[in-house]
Each structure stands twice: as structure tokens, then as C-alpha cells.
Amino acid sequence: xxxxxxxxxxQVLKTGQSMTLQCAQDMNHxxxxxxxxxxxxxxxxxxxxxxxxxxxxxxxxxxxxxxRLNKREFSLRLESAAPSQTSVYFCxxxxxxxxxxxxxxGTRLTVV
Amino acid sequence: xxxxxxxISMDSYEGQEVNITCSHNNIATNDYITWYQQxxxxxxxxxxxxxxxxxxxxxxxxxxxxxxxxxxxSLPRVSLSDTAVYYCLVGAGNNRKLIWxxxxxxxxxx
Numbered sequence: 001x002x003x004x005x006x007x008x009x010x011q012v013l014k015t016g017q018s019m020t021l022q023c024a025q026d027m028n029h030x031x032x033x034x035x036x037x038x039x040x041x042x043x044x045x046x047x048x049x050x051x052x053x054x055x056x057x058x059x060x061x062x063x064x065x066x067x068r069l070n071k072r073e074f075s076l077r078l079e080s081a082a083p084s085q086t087s088v089y090f091c092x093x094x095x096x097x098x099x100x101x102x103x104x105x106g107t108r109l110t111v112v
Numbered sequence: 113x114x115x116x117x118x119x120i121s122m123d124s125y126e127g128q129e130v131n132i133t134c135s136h137n138n139i140a141t142n143d144y145i146t147w148y149q150q151x152x153x154x155x156x157x158x159x160x161x162x163x164x165x166x167x168x169x170x171x172x173x174x175x176x177x178x179x180x181x182x183x184x185x186s187l188p189r190v191s192l193s194d195t196a197v198y199y200c201l202v203g204a205g206n207n208r209k210l211i212w213x214x215x216x217x218x219x220x221x222x
Contacts, residue, residue: 004155035212043156043212090155100146103155 002026006091006104013081013111021076021107023091031094032074033058033101034066036087043090049074081111116200121217130187132216134200137181145176145183148199150215156199160185187218195220 045058049068117135148156173186199215
């Protein structure tokens with residue numbers, strides 16, 4: 001089915017380890033986003049990419065980097081994981097100005 | 113960017129109609145109103161979007177008064193599977209600055 005695919009679904013890291021969260025969409029959407037969701041905080045934007053070749057910071061970018069590899073793929077990298085980055089991470093995409101977001105199923109990350 | 117206010121939680125019973133109201137006093141002329149549904153351990157899912165008056169799809173209806181300062185999501189004849197968190201967002205559909213609040217946690221009881 002068309003949509004947004006995230007991998008992995010679950011991950012446990014030790015403090016200081018690095019990892020990359022992968023996201024791909026097959027809807028030919030221009031814009032892609034990475035959010036984190038924490039209890040009592042709602043969804044917060046980490047980074048977004050308005051189109052292929054562009055990325056920009058969102059509300060909580062510290063400790064993260066992103067790569068818009070092509071129109072389909074947008075990855076999120078944690079260079080040195082910290083316990084504060086324990087969260088559920090969602091990738092999303094949008095196809096136009098007045099279309100809603102399509103979200104992936106999320107990655108549950110625990111940093112110990 | 114328009115801020116939205118919606119109830120933190122609501123309770124209902126199977127078969128009832130549920131109406132969730134969202135206030136957005138500072139909505140801009142170009143803003144759309146979009147509602148999402150989120151189940152535990154899943155990403156939010158688009159439900160419905162509207163600009164003014166009434167919009168209806170196979171899942172819900174969205175009522176928007178003339179002044180557009182509020183909107184009401186109507187879920188007809190809810191079932192247990194409608195238990196979820198519902199978010200109201202105001203802005204252009206791909207606006208990266210959309211503010212996601214805590215939403216309304218709807219509990220549907222048997």
C-alpha cells in the first residue's frame with residue numbers, strides 16, 4: 001500500500017552510540033518531516049525538507065542531523081545518543097499546500 | 113500561527129454521536145482546518161479537512177461557522193475502535209510550523 005515506511009520499528013541504544021532512522025514515501029510528495037512525540041508534549045518538529053535537496057531545522061533540532069537522499073527518502077541521524085532522545089519518532093510527508101500529512105508507523109527509540 | 117484549543121478528554125458510549133469542538137480565534141484567511149486521529153503506537157491519520165461551512169466524508173463531518181473561529185468534528189455512531197486521540201490543526205496543509213497540541217483523548221465505552 002502507498003504510504004510512509006519507517007525503519008526500524010524499535011531500537012535500544014546505549015548513550016553515545018549513533019544510529020540512522022530511515023524513512024521512505026512512495027506518494028511522490030515534495031515535503032517530508034521528522035517529528036518526535038513524548039508523553040505530555042505532543043508532536044514536535046525536529047527537521048523538515050520542503051523539497052529534494054533542501055532541509056531546515058524545526059523546533060527541536062539539537063542532537064540530530066538529516067539527509068534528503070532523494071525525493072523518496074529522508075533519514076534522521078543521531079550522532080551521539082543521549083537518554084533525553086528516548087522518544088517515539090515519526091516521519092511524515094505532504095503532497096501540497098492544502099493536503100494533510102501522511103505519517104509512518106513510528107520508531108520507538110530507547111537510549112539507556 | 114493560529115493556536116487551537118480543544119478539550120483534553122471526552123467520554124462516550126457505543127452508538128452515540130460525538131462532537132469535538134476546537135477553538136481557533138486567530139485563524140488566518142488562508143488557513144485550512146484539519147483533523148487527525150491517532151491510535152496508540154501509530155502515527156496520526158488524516159481524517160478530514162475544511163475551509164468553511166460543512167465537509168463530510170465516509171468517516172466524519174466537519175462543521176465550520178461563518179466566522180471560522182471554531183470548528184466541530186462530528187463522529188456519527190461511534191464504536192470502541194474510535195477510541196483515540198483527535199487533533200485539530202489550523203494552517204496550510206504543508207505548513208511546517210503547524211502546532212500539534214495534546215489533542216482530545218476520546219474514550220468510547222461499551
